Every structure is written in structure tokens, then in C-alpha cells.
């Protein structure tokens with residue numbers, strides 16, 4: 212399993228204060244043009260993996276070992292400015308909460324074009340033409356007018372469409388979507404999901420799709436990583452996962468997932484004995500890790 | 505039409521504020537001891553003389569009568585005659601106002617530049633020694649009042665290293681070609697940069713003394729507000745696009761963090777203008793504040809009243825300006 216567009220190898224991150232591991236020797240491989248689901252309960256470390264790749268880990272966390280390769284280049288070995296440029300040019304984020312991810316002081320247009328102009332060196336004119344194009348791609352009517360509006364004038368669904376458009380605008384090879392539908396109305400969730408997977412297919416983007424909804428994984432993903440306590444406990448393709456996960460936690464997760472009706476019921480309850488077993492596994496991994504260190 | 509209603513209600517509150525201020529100052533200057541008429545006459549003047557002069561200035565009438573006459577005149581733009589100089593109060597006050605406006609605005613500009621600069625640098629290097637340095641400087645700026653800064657500056661930059669003149673608005677021997685009292689502005693328009701330089705050198709220390717406490721307040725609030733804003737989702741998203749930390753602070757965080765600071769600057773600026781009374785005295789700067797002190801010493805009641813009313817007008821104007829700027833800068837209000 213190598214040669215992916217994004218390859219994370221043996222990535223561990225700890226809390227600076229306590230030294231507690233938040234990411235435990237994570238391995239993830241994402242092939243070009245495919246979608247990998249990153250699944251796990253709340254607090255499992257899904258967002259932190261995305262943030263580590265994007266170089267925006269909270270100050271409280273520190274990467275202590277591992278590699279994050281984008282197109283073969285290890286981000287962690289690059290100088291800050293070089294890493295930022297590489298990320299800005301190759302990777303985009305579709306954030307979780309469309310209500311807080313747009314800057315309330317700026318109009319929509321510049322928030323889409325700013326990366327193209329400031330980071331990638333496009334002319335303003337070309338960037339605006341491109342912004343109109345992607346806004347139409349995410350089915351926003353009257354795109355020219357929307358570009359002159361402020362975020363507060365638009366609905367949550369609209370704003371998420373704009374953020375999706377903005378993510379695809381620079382034709383990134385990699386997109387990280389961090390629970391992009393969780394904050395939306397159930398009725399809008401389906402449309403947004405469809406939109407993302409359509410755009411992904413059309414642009415051939417590698418997509419790391421963070422979710423706690425196995426139903427979504429079944430629908431759009433090619434492969435998935437199941438995360439518990441910052442450790443990848445299952446790494447497989449979607450078909451074999453739904454045909455029978457290898458790991459007890461994965462099996463329990465699948466059994467606990469309702470037939471995709473109530474999105475909030477999503478994960479859990481996973482039986483206590485399974486949880487206890489996974490915890491024991493984590494503890495064992497930590498002991499070995501410390502000794503190894 | 506909401507705009508019209510806002511303007512109307514603003515106008516009414518302004519009027520009520522002014523009436524309130526007028527009443528208070530009118531009563532206070534008459535209750536405190538000291539007879540302005542006695543101070544005008546040579547020692548040993550007869551009681552008859554005093555009474556005659558009192559009648560001339562209307563000081564023999566009841567306070568209520570005096571007030572209605574005076575306020576009625578004020579509303580028609582007549583602020584009366586100064587007792588000590590016998591010139592129209594309005595002319596005196598308007599003659600001095602430009603000097604104070606130039607000084608206060610210069611102080612405001614210095615405070616905003618220093619305060620914003622410190623806040624941005626402190627945020628950029630947060631959690632490091634630089635931030636501790638900024639915090640320390642803020643602490644000092646906040647705990648030393650403007651007149652003490654004035655004294656310190658006079659000692660340091662006026663006496664020990666005499667880099668700046670310690671008194672006056674402009675060097676006394678200079679020929680001034682000005683037709684308004686806005687010397688600084690006019691010197692620029694007349695391209696008399698020699699005079700501009702002279703005026704700026706005189707203005708530097710009093711303006712800095714007024715500015716330092718305000719700069720510290722701005723720095724403290726803005727830094728706190730910036731530090732919260734740089735962790736918000738949209739700032740993080742900008743970082744993932746490849747923006748440097750400095751760019752994130754300046755173009756993503758600052759426009760949003762500035763709004764709460766702006767209100768504070770408005771309120772604090774009125775305090776700063778109040779501070780000109782002492783600072784102008786300290787630096788013998790010929791502005792309204794200095795004139796106010798003279799007026800009080802001379803018990804020049806009409807002049808005191810005129811100056812206070814003018815200050816009150818300036819304060820309400822500043823508040824109005826801040827509200828308008830706030831509405832303009834905040835897209836949510838702009839489109840409401």
C-alpha cells in the first residue's frame with residue numbers, strides 16, 4: 212500500500228501538556244482519484260489527522276513521529292513557507308461548519324478567489340471567471356450576484372456549496388472534507404453529499420472524507436479507515452468492510468449502525484466488552500511505543 | 505424609514521444631553537466660591553461699583569432667570585462675553601478649538617498606530633517572549649496617567665536630551681502666514697513644510713503623552729480580540745489555503761477584531777480630549793484646555809460655560825461618528 216497521492220506513515224501526535232497520545236502511529240494511504248472514508252466516534256482524532264495534513268494542528272498538539280507524504284514529498288520535513296505553498300497549491304479543505312468557515316467581513320467573491328490570486332498567482336480577472344465557473348458547478352444560480360454578497364446574507368446550505376466550490380476552484384489533487392454535512396439540515400445533507408461525490412468524480416480528486424456515518428461511507432467511499440482513540444483499527448476497502456470487518460470494533464460498529472435512517476444515531480452504542488478490548492489494545496500499543504521510543 | 509428615525513432620535517438625545525450639561529455647568533460655576541466681579545475690579549472697589557458691574561453682566565438676577573436668558577442666547581449662537589477679556593466667548597473658543605483638535609487628532613493617530621502595531625506584533629508572536637514584552641509595555645502604559653507621561657517626556661526629551669521644545673505650539677519668533685487657526689493643516693496646504701516641521705516638533709511630546717495610555721488600552725483589547733479571532737474557523741481555513749500567519753492576522757482576523765475595539769476607541773478618545781486640559785497647561789500649548797484653566801482661575805463664568813458646552817458638543821459628535829463608522833464597517837449592520 213504505497214504510492215498514494217496522500218500517504219501518512221506512522222504518524223503520532225501528543226498533547227504538549229500531558230504527553231498523552233492523540234494520534235497513535237497512524238497509517239493512511241489515499242490513492243489518486245479515490246475516496247477514503249475516515250470513520251470513528253467523536254473525539255477519535257479524525258479532525259486532527261486532517262489538520263495535521265493541512266498543517267493547522269492546534270498549538271496544544273505536537274507531531275512527534277511519522278511522515279505525511281503528498282505526492283511523495285514529506286510535509287513534515289519542509290520549511291514552513293514551502294509547506295504552506297505546497298498545501299495551498301495541492302490540497303483543499305471542505306470544513307465542517309459552513310456558518311463559521313466564511314469570513315463575515317469579506318464578500319463571497321474574494322473568499323473564493325483569494326487563494327488563486329494571492330497564493331497561486333492568477334490574475335484577478337482569471338480568478339473571477341474561475342469562481343463563476345465553480346459556483347455554477349455547485350448549482351448556485353446568479354453566481355455573479357452571490358459573489359458580491361456577504362456570508363450572513365446566505366443560508367447554511369448555500370454557504371456549504373460556496374465552500375465546496377472554493378475547495379475545487381484551484382483544481383487540488385487532494386481534498387479533505389471534515390464532516391461536511393453534519394452541520395446541515397437533513398434535507399440538505401443528501402444534496403451536498405451528492406454534489407461532493409459528483410465533483411470528486413468529475414475532477415478526479417483524491418478525497419479524504421471524514422464522517423461518523425457508515426451509511427455515507429457505503430454510498431460514496433472506495434476505502435475506509437476506522438479510527439478509535441487515535442489509532443487506525445481497520446483499514447480496508449469498502450466492499451470487504453461491509454462483507455465482514457476484520458476487527459471486533461469494526462464489526463460492532465457495523466452492527467450498531469442503523470439502516471441509515473437516523474443520522475444522529477450514527478455510531479454507538481458499541482458493546483462495552485468490545486470497547487474494553489479496543490482500549491486494552493491501545494494501552495498495549497502505547498506501552499510498546501514508549502519502550503520503542 | 506429606519507435611518508431617519510435613528511437620526512431623529514440621535515438629534516433628540518444630543519439636545520437633551522446638551523441641556524443637561526448646560527444646567528449642570530451653569531449651576532456648578534455659580535455655587536463654587538469666588539466672585540468674578542470682585543476679581544475684575546481693583547482691590548478696594550466700593551460695594552456700589554460691584555453691584556453696578558454685576559447688573560451689567562446680569563449676575564444680580566436669580567440663577568433660574570440667568571439660565572433662561574443665557575441658554576436662550578446660546579440657542580441663537582450667542583454665548584455671551586468673556587468677563588476677563590471682554591471678547592465674545594464664541595470668538596475666543598473657536599479661536600482656540602483648532603489647536604486642541606489638531607493636538608487630539610495627532611494623539612489619536614499616534615495611539616492607534618502604536619496600539620494596533622503592538623497588538624498585531626503581540627498576536628503574531630503569541631506565546632513567545634515578544635508577547636510578554638508587549639504585555640509588559642501595555643501594563644506600564646495603562647498604569648501611568650497622561651500628565652505623568654508629560655512630565656517624564658519633558659524631563660527626558662526636553663531637559664536631559666533636549667530633542668523637542670517643551671512649550672508652546674510653535675516657535676514664537678516665526679512669522680506665521682496663516683489665515684486660519686488650523687496651523688498644521690494650513691502649513692501643509694501652503695507647502696510651508698518648515699512650519700509643519702516646527703509645529704510637529706512642538707506637538708510631539710504633548711501628543712505622545714496623551715497617546716500612550718490610549719495606545720495601551722487599544723493594544724490590550726485588540727490583542728485579546730485578535731487572539732480569539734485567529735483561531736476561528738475562517739482563519740484556519742485561510743491558513744490551509746497557504747496564507748502566512750501575518751497575512752491571516754492582517755486580512756482575516758483584523759477586520760473582525762477591529763469592531764469591538766472601535767467602540768472603545770470612541771469612548772477613550774473623549775477621555776483623551778479631557779486630558780488636553782492638563783497636558784496643554786503642562787506644555788503651555790495654546791489650546792482650548794489651557795484656556796479652560798485660565799477661565800476657571802479668573803472665574804470667567806461665560807467663558808467656562810462656553811468651553812464646557814463646546815466640549816460636550818465634541819463628545820456627542822465623536823460618539824455619533826463612532827456609531828456611523830461601526831455601522832459602515834460591519835457588513836451585518838450595513839445591509840440591515
Ligand SMILES: Nc1ncnc2c1ncn2[C@@H]1O[C@H](COP(=O)(O)OP(=O)(O)O)[C@@H](O)[C@H]1O
Nearest residue numbers: 233251252253254255256257258259260269271
Ligand atoms: N485544541 C485542542 N486542545 C487539546 N486537545 C485537543 C484539541 N483539539 C482536539 N483535541 C483532542 O484531540 C482528540 C481528537 O479530536 P478530534 O480529532 O477533533 O476528534 P474527531 O474525531 O471528533 O474529529 C480529542 O480527544 C481531543 O481531546
Ligand SMILES: [Mg+2]
Nearest residue numbers: 257258259389
Ligand atoms: Mg471532528
